[in-house]
Amino acid sequence: MAYQVLARKYRPQRFADVVGQDHVTVTLMNALTQQRIAHGYIFSGHRGIGKTTIARILAMALNCRNPIGSKLRPTAEPCEVCESCTEIKAGNAVDVIEIDAATNRGIDEIRELRDAARYRPSRDKYKIYILDEAHQITDAAFNALLKTLEEPPDHIVFMMATTQPEDIPQTVRSRCQHYSFHAVKLVDIMGQLRFIAARESIDADEAALALLAEAGDGSMRDALSIMDQAIASAPVDSTSGDETARPRLDAAQIRELMGTVPNAVFERILEAVDGNQSAEVITVANELLNAGNSPAQLARQCVRYLRNCVMAKISNLNPDGSNLDGPAAELLQISADEQRRAARSAALFTEEELTRFLQTMLRTFDELGYRQEQRFHFELGLLKLVHLRRLLPIEEVLSKFSGTPAAATPRAAAPKPSAGVGSPSIASASVRSAPAFAPMQAAPRPVAVAPPPPISMLAETPGAPSSRPHLDNKVGNRESDPASSAMRDVLADIYAGSSAEQKQAASPDADHLQQAAVDALMLARSQTTAADAIADAEFSLGGSELTVQTTHSKTMLSTVINPEAEKIVRSAIQTLAPGLKITLLPSANTTKPTSPKKPRAAASGSAQARAMEHPIVQEAQRLFNAEIRNVIDLTSSD
Numbered sequence: 201m202a203y204q205v206l207a208r209k210y211r212p213q214r215f216a217d218v219v220g221q222d223h224v225t226v227t228l229m230n231a232l233t234q235q236r237i238a239h240g241y242i243f244s245g246h247r248g249i250g251k252t253t254i255a256r257i258l259a260m261a262l263n264c265r266n267p268i269g270s271k272l273r274p275t276a277e278p279c280e281v282c283e284s285c286t287e288i289k290a291g292n293a294v295d296v297i298e299i300d301a302a303t304n305r306g307i308d309e310i311r312e313l314r315d316a317a318r319y320r321p322s323r324d325k326y327k328i329y330i331l332d333e334a335h336q337i338t339d340a341a342f343n344a345l346l347k348t349l350e351e352p353p354d355h356i357v358f359m360m361a362t363t364q365p366e367d368i369p370q371t372v373r374s375r376c377q378h379y380s381f382h383a384v385k386l387v388d389i390m391g392q393l394r395f396i397a398a399r400e401s402i403d404a405d406e407a408a409l410a411l412l413a414e415a416g417d418g419s420m421r422d423a424l425s426i427m428d429q430a431i432a433s434a435p436v437d438s439t440s441g442d443e444t445a446r447p448r449l450d451a452a453q454i455r456e457l458m459g460t461v462p463n464a465v466f467e468r469i470l471e472a473v474d475g476n477q478s479a480e481v482i483t484v485a486n487e488l489l490n491a492g493n494s495p496a497q498l499a500r501q502c503v504r505y506l507r508n509c510v511m512a513k514i515s516n517l518n519p520d521g522s523n524l525d526g527p528a529a530e531l532l533q534i535s536a537d538e539q540r541r542a543a544r545s546a547a548l549f550t551e552e553e554l555t556r557f558l559q560t561m562l563r564t565f566d567e568l569g570y571r572q573e574q575r576f577h578f579e580l581g582l583l584k585l586v587h588l589r590r591l592l593p594i595e596e597v598l599s600k601f602s603g604t605p606a607a608a609t610p611r612a613a614a615p616k617p618s619a620g621v622g623s624p625s626i627a628s629a630s631v632r633s634a635p636a637f638a639p640m641q642a643a644p645r646p647v648a649v650a651p652p653p654p655i656s657m658l659a660e661t662p663g664a665p666s667s668r669p670h671l672d673n674k675v676g677n678r679e680s681d682p683a684s685s686a687m688r689d690v691l692a693d694i695y696a697g698s699s700a701e702q703k704q705a706a707s708p709d710a711d712h713l714q715q716a717a718v719d720a721l722m723l724a725r726s727q728t729t730a731a732d733a734i735a736d737a738e739f740s741l742g743g744s745e746l747t748v749q750t751t752h753s754k755t756m757l758s759t760v761i762n763p764e765a766e767k768i769v770r771s772a773i774q775t776l777a778p779g780l781k782i783t784l785l786p787s788a789n790t791t792k793p794t795s796p797k798k799p800r801a802a803a804s805g806s807a808q809a810r811a812m813e814h815p816i817v818q819e820a821q822r823l824f825n826a827e828i829r830n831v832i833d834l835t836s837s838d
């Protein structure tokens with residue numbers, strides 16, 4: 201006898217044999233018993249979960265020659281032995297017409313079908329059309345069919361199987377009974393695989409069956425196809441000396457067949473992530489890649505593993521597996537061993553962290569699809585997990601500041617805005633953090649302070665009137681957010697720096713002039729490069745002459761500080777010190793590139809100086825290994 205694939209050989213012939221679709225089979229059997237037969241059925245759901253199978257069983261049950269309750273057919277199940285049943289089973293019944301709508305989807309084919317449907321069945325009770333992939337039928341063809349569905353002859357039954365029921369026109373859907381099939385549960389698939397292995401005389405351990413069932417991903421047919429392949433490549437166990445040597449399925453062989461690796465490696469990777477061991481993460485990745493595993497496949501498996509960890513976390517699965525029957529069983533269609541593994545990994549992290557990991561690996565997997573250097577992207581994705589672990593939620597960071605004068609400042613004490621004062625100045629400082637901080641973009645919660653956008657700090661420029669109420673206006677619309685309210689306190693405190701202090705700085709010295717020039721360039725927005733150059737330059741005052749010794753070579757200088765920038769610098773300085781002669785000098789050492797040799801000079805009393813002196817800013821700088829690059833005066837941008 202010719203070899204028959206398992207999915208066909210073990211295709212259910214009775215409703216009771218269909219696995220995992222009880223909600224459909226029970227209803228259909230009740231309808232059959234009560235003789236309540238619809239003229240149109242839609243069976244929808246994923247591939248390989250029994251839609252066409254149930255359509256055929258229903259066709260057999262409808263056309264079975266034995267009445268329900270008779271000796272050969274006590275229930276609504278088909279008798280399987282009458283002429284009609286055997287013909288349908290063999291696929292050569294005249295009155296059951298199976299049409300693959302993927303290839304016969306046009307108006308002509310459907311018209312033909314409609315015309316043929318007018319004639320009575322040649323022998324059996326019903327003329328049954330099973331339309332597979334029904335969503336492929338064109339709209340015009342569906343319209344041609346609609347008339348038949350509106351006034352169906354008594355002898356006609358349409359059964360439409362589809363993976364995309366939403367693509368079937370509503371006019372058609374509303375005239376049919378719609379049955380939505382479920383993905384088959386892991387335990388159900390495993391049960392069927394175990395049954396088939398026993399029938400086929402195949403030795404298979406539970407781990408192997410679980411792997412096959414997991415690979416099926418809710419589809420019985422997919423699981424059986426992989427089982428077919430696994431049996432074909434299985435080593436035959438002849439050690440028993442038995443005449444009839446039995447093929448043996450084991451997990452390692454199935455993994456090799458599917459090109460997957462044991463999930464233990466992902467558990468190991470997450471342990472290394474937990475331990476902040478980048479080297480260990482890369483070592484594991486290297487071993488896997490050198491063994492010939494494809495980065496895309498590894499990333500895919502890693503995504504699935506992380507997804508299971510997230511689900512284990514959400515459903516509070518115990519690492520000892522003591523509550524496997526809880527909500528986890530529904531969410532995690534994996535074997536008990538794998539559930540325990542996922543729970544162990546999940547226990548190392550918070551739900552937020554796991555969610556971020558999953559998001560990062562999903563992105564990595566997406567990117568691998570069209571990238572050249574797949575290996576590097578995979579490694580990068582894994583390293584990002586380590587870096588993500590180092591991130592702190594902003595609430596946690598801000599909570600470290602509690603007890604400082606700023607955090608203790610009661611916001612309620614802010615004075616009311618007084619009318620008639622000049623427009624308050626507001627400056628914004630952008631904090632550039634260490635690179636490890638950048639992946640925070642991926643995090644849903646801490647993103648509020650991740651660059652970009654830069655942390656906006658508010659401060660005042662010299663001589664401006666109190667703009668504290670203004671601060672509240674600017675950032676006070678998120679009262680409920682503790683992070684933003686704490687940040688606002690910090691900002692208010694920076695702002696509250698005495699303005700008397702600044703009035704002392706009346707006569708301009710070199711630092712003041714430099715700061716004024718930098719501030720003016722920062723204001724110009726497009727002059728940030730020039731602002732950096734001026735900030736790095738050495739200002740020296742000699743009588744009525746100001747020398748600006750830059751770090752740029754002669755050729756670079758005109759590019760970095762272009763005529764426009766130079767104009768701004770000159771006008772800013774001359775506003776403070778009219779009549780001063782200004783000389784811009786190129787660097788003496790032409791080979792030396794610009795280097796951040798010192799933090800930007802900040803004139804005492806300026807907004808930047810006060811921001812830098814503030815204990816909270818200093819603490820934040822230390823925590824994030826961050827540097828405040830710019831304090832931008834936003835007055836003109838209002």
Ligand SMILES: [Zn+2]
Pocket residue numbers: 263264265266278279280281282283284285286
């Ligand atoms: Zn029958």
